[in-house]
Amino acid sequence: xxxxxxxxxxxxxxxLGGENYKAFREVGGDxxxxxxxxxxxxxxxxxLVCLVVAVPPGFEESVAxxxxxxxxxxxxxxxxxxxERPDSVRAALDVVPADGIDCILVHDAARAFVPADVxxxxxxxxxxxxxxxxxxxxxxxxxxxxxxxxxxxxxPDRSTLVAVQTPQGFEPGVLRRAHAAGIVGATDDAMMxxxxxxxxxxxxxxxxxxxxxxxxxLLLAEAMLAERRL
Ligand code: CTP
Ligand code: MG
Numbered sequence: 001x002x003x004x005x006x007x008x009x010x011x012x013x014x015x016l017g018g019e020n021y022k023a024f025r026e027v028g029g030d031x032x033x034x035x036x037x038x039x040x041x042x043x044x045x046x047x048l049v050c051l052v053v054a055v056p057p058g059f060e061e062s063v064a065x066x067x068x069x070x071x072x073x074x075x076x077x078x079x080x081x082x083x084e085r086p087d088s089v090r091a092a093l094d095v096v097p098a099d100g101i102d103c104i105l106v107h108d109a110a111r112a113f114v115p116a117d118v119x120x121x122x123x124x125x126x127x128x129x130x131x132x133x134x135x136x137x138x139x140x141x142x143x144x145x146x147x148x149x150x151x152x153x154x155x156p157d158r159s160t161l162v163a164v165q166t167p168q169g170f171e172p173g174v175l176r177r178a179h180a181a182g183i184v185g186a187t188d189d190a191m192m193x194x195x196x197x198x199x200x201x202x203x204x205x206x207x208x209x210x211x212x213x214x215x216x217x218l219l220l221a222e223a224m225l226a227e228r229r230l
């Protein structure tokens with residue numbers, strides 16, 4: 001029973017701003033990417049045997065060198081990412097070994113602080129027979145659907161809404177089929193599976209698995225890390 005993890009880390013980080021690619025931005029002295037790899041490795045029950053990271057083209061060698069000490073006995077592969085997130089995931093998926101893997105995780109480098117128990121819940125659900133699994137947390141804002149002119153059209157019942165995180169976990173054949181299907185407009189890998197009619201199961205996520213997106217998220221990350229290190 002072995003898991004492969006794909007880490008899309010090739011995004012520009014436009015909403016975060018700054019001089020560097022988002023995955024290379026540092027919190028507490030380490031890059032978000034290093035934190036993300038550590039987080040996956042900490043989930044020992046996942047049996048991570050292969051780690052594929054999609055990085056901005058040209059950074060393959062330097063990232064491989066940087067991550068080697070953190071990969072441990074997992075095989076580390078670094079590939080150039082693509083223009084959009086699904087392109088980066090697909091580039092990584094193409095080099096995931098075909099044999100000996102019973103679960104593929106897709107985990108954003110930007111969700112650098114995911115706790116090990118979230119990763120392990122996702123993997124356990126896939127091993128338990130769920131073809132696609134996403135960690136979720138309750139929505140705290142009231143969400144409204146609005147028209148193109150800004151008028152409120154509807155207020156969905158909040159108790160039926162959740163926010164979705166990563167790692168998302170997949171039975172390998174399902175993820176490969178989803179990415180081969182040429183689906184456009186899917187904002188995550190689970191949505192591709194939904195489009196194919198594959199049931200997607202939820203497990204409990206964590207507030208700590210928030211996505212570093214905007215500048216204030218870096219402040220939150222610094223504070224959270226400082227508390228963890230106490
Ligand atoms: N990602 C990627 N390849 C892309 C775009 C995004 O691998 N072409 C990765 C990012 O590096 C990140 C994850 O997908 O780890 C989630 O994307 P997001 O949070 O949107 O990051 P960015 O696209 O970098 O940020 P922004 O949208 O603000 O530019
Ligand atoms: Mg983006």
